[in-house]
Each structure stands twice: as C-alpha cells, then as structure tokens.
Amino acid sequence: EDKVVQSPLSLVVHEGDTVTLNCSYEVTNFRSLLWYKQEKKAPTFLFMLTSSGIEKKSGRLSSILDKKELFSILNITATQTGDSAVYLCAVFQGAQKLVFGQGTRLTINP
C-alpha cells in the first residue's frame, strides 16, 4: 500500500528559529514529490522535486529529495509568524494520483 509519512505532526518554535520538516514515502512507480502550504483554506504549491540531491529554493524555504532513502526535507530559515501553517507532502505516482501525508502543523510564536 502506498504510504507517505510526515514528521513531526506538530511543531511550535519561536520567530527566527530554523525548522526542518520531514517526509518519507513508500509508493509504487514514483514520479515526483510535492510540498504544499495550507493556511486557512486551499493548499498552495511550494515545490516539486523529481531528482535526488538537487535543492529547490524559494526565499527562506528550501527542499531536497533523496530517492535512495525515500525521503524529503523542507527547511525554513529565519521563521516568521506568517510561516505558521500546515505543510503537506505528497507523492505523485504512476496512476496520475497524489498520495498525501498527514501534514505537519507548524506554529511560529512571536
């Protein structure tokens, strides 16, 4: 059975801290791994990773994929209160479907 597991499930840090969110997966016919940010409503796309070892970066956020060990990490440096959200990891597998993890709820305290 295809599975995507995120850790931790919940994380509370202070503004300015650096956080690392984890995503491990076991899926058949892996195509790509995606990260989404979900605030109040719709998940919004952050990154798509298809190749191992190539870091994707956008401002203070970065992500990398390890296809040998079957995991990805999402790093956020110099966190701000606006980074508070649920971060979702999803894996796109051959049957045109995304399999989602449970999400990590990140809270940034001022």
Place this chain on the structure above:
Amino acid sequence: NAGVTQTPKFRVLKTGQSMTLLCAQDMNHEYMYWYRQDPGMGLRLIHYSVGEGTTAKGEVPDGYNVSRLKKQNFLLGLESAAPSQTSVYFCASSLGLAGGEKAKNIQYFGAGTRLSVL
C-alpha cells in the same frame, strides 16, 4: 484569475439528505480531483477525472458519485449523506498530459467546502 472555484463554501445536511458539490476551473486543465480532509489524516482522494466524460475511483470512493460532463466542471454527489461524511472537501485540477511530465503533476486547489452531516 478565478482558478478553481468550489460551491458552496459551507453546508449542513441531515442524515439521508443528498447534495451536490460543484467545482469549476477556468485554466483549461485536463485533470480534476476531489479530496476529503479529516483531522490527522491529510488529504484522501475520493474520485478523479483525466478528461471530459471520464471518471475513476480514488482511495475512498464509497458513498460518493461524480460526473464530468464539461471539461471545466467536476461535480461530487452524496446520494444519502451519513455523519461519517462530515469533512472538508477540496477540489483540485492539473494540466494533465498536455502540460508535460512535470507540469501535469502540480495540482491547484479550491478553497474547500465544509460539510457537516447531523
């Protein structure tokens, strides 16, 4: 840019009632999806469609039906609502094959419909 629009935003049903959730996208996307999101369980795929007139079952299809009569619309129906269907429902769409291998993987989401079944 409307993107993906879901209606209604909120709904309360009694057990046994029926309803239809509407998803509309204006991005000419080929693929469309319906998910439900429950606490601690992430997003689970209910049904999806890879083109007008086609539908397929996802991970949790029981108790739901879908139709894709027009490319821009994807309807999710509950024939006889049950309390277990209380959830937040999200619609998403993606380019599909026309967007190339990478672009088709990125799904864009609507704002969600919060449904309570009493």
